Amino acid sequence: MNRPPRDFHPLLRVVHWLMAAMVLAMLFIGVGMVSTTGPAYTKLLELHRPVGIAILILVLLRLPLRLATGSPPLPGDLPPMQVLAAKGSHVLLYASMAAMPLIGWAMLAAGGYPVELFSGLILPPIAPHDLRLYAMLRQAHTVIAVLFFALILAHLCAALFHGLVRKDGVLRSMTVGTPPSQPELPQGGGEVPHFDLYPHADDPEVPATQPKADE
């Protein structure tokens, strides 16, 4: 491919939504299980470890795919701060997805626990048995979980803002993709005049102005 793709690679989109469901579920399972001494605790804990490791495996497959297939260019009229926020948040999302399972795994090892995924499958320890380290990682697991949830909320709100307010094709690039009938995007520069090309550009709510080159 010698031109930037208009959408994320279809496989990447599938993995994105699969992981979105798993990560959100994990955050809810995590805060839920540590909140109770009821029977839900052991049941949720049984889910938490294998789903966490599944997320780690998926992110290790997803990252190379993302690096190999790239990402569609952001709309040219996006203010630089928003571009920075978009790119920075994506790095943090990937970092969180990889870090949380690794911290969870290392934390159990540091606490001297067997890291049992499901009956009979026990992972090797990836950290020394050390209670100070356990306490630190255990704390980090909670703090990063809450920050991760906040980050996901911001990511979701931004995606919906692109999809519902700006209608600039960003949300579509991670969902159904750009319809093949769409004209080719112009090349070169960061400035891509999206709005007037799209069928809903006549929507009075959508700004149809061309972005200024120096904006």
Added chain:
Amino acid sequence: MSTRKPAPPGPLLVIGGIAAVLVLAFLWAAGWIGPRRISGGDVTRALEYNTGKPQPGFRRAHAKGLCLSGSFTANGAGSEVSTAQAFEPGTYPVIGRFSVAGGNPLATDGRNVFHSMALLLNTPDGQEWRMAMDHTPIFPVSNAAGFIALQRASRPDPATGKPDPARMKALIAEYPSVKAFQDYLAKAVLPSSFANATYYAINAFTMTDDTGQTRVVRWQFNPETPLSGLDKAHLDSLPRDALFLEMIARTARGPSRWHLILTIANPGDRTDSATVAWSGAHRTIDAGVLTVDKVMPEEVGACRDLNFDPTILPTGIGLSDDPLLAARSKVYSSSFQRRAGEGPHPSAVGGDLAKDPADKESAR
């Protein structure tokens, strides 16, 4: 942005609504809004309240302990009910901990309270079987709410050293099982040694055999050492660390042994309450012999930095419907998390060790 019209309110409301629903759902899942639930912290706080004085770095319950190590030699009989490798003929390494109840790591041994043995059994398949057992076949309460009520009501009055009788009366009115337990404890023999006590699993568990059949099982470790009791009328005169020092001296002379006895539930046995003993004739299996041949202060033993969570079980052994199991697991974890962050402190038995810098160094 100057060329952009203000964003339309409709879509913004939709976005805000979705975010608000997610935040509320998250808060609900975390237990910060919605019905009150009992957290691990609630129980550890109740234990800390009962102890009276903060004891940083120690287990919130059974703070006073001694590490043990040895082995379990299975005779193969247990394989009849469970596929756990621990039941296949062979000898497997064991570490563990003897302890007495309470949150005070320097408490006297002269108290009519739980004498306990925790074990961690390793098998070559990489699996672990952790156990935390007491010398009584029954537990005073069946769930976390009862346990909190018990810890709060039974806090010793600083003036008398005994719980407030009025609070205990109110507790027993609500939790009659506490009375049954007190009655049992009052007439049962209080073992004179860690070596001659029978240790009970407290809860029912499930065991699954190689045909897939699952049975509810309780287990206990029966000592080969004949039982003798402490003089309950003169517990006050017992030296502070009598039980621990006795076990250290005894183990220096030779190992102590227990038989692991599995008791298979009869139809109709209560499986969901640790307050109810199984009565009448039961099928039992002698699955093998536990040998304890070393004991060490926590400073040098392997037991201090472990959580003897009784829900860490090998394949072939599982949880029953007893709600106390999940509660124990969560509370042990909360206690473990707290003491891990506080750092270790010298144990009663290791106190002398701490005074000798050379030994202290070797303990690290």
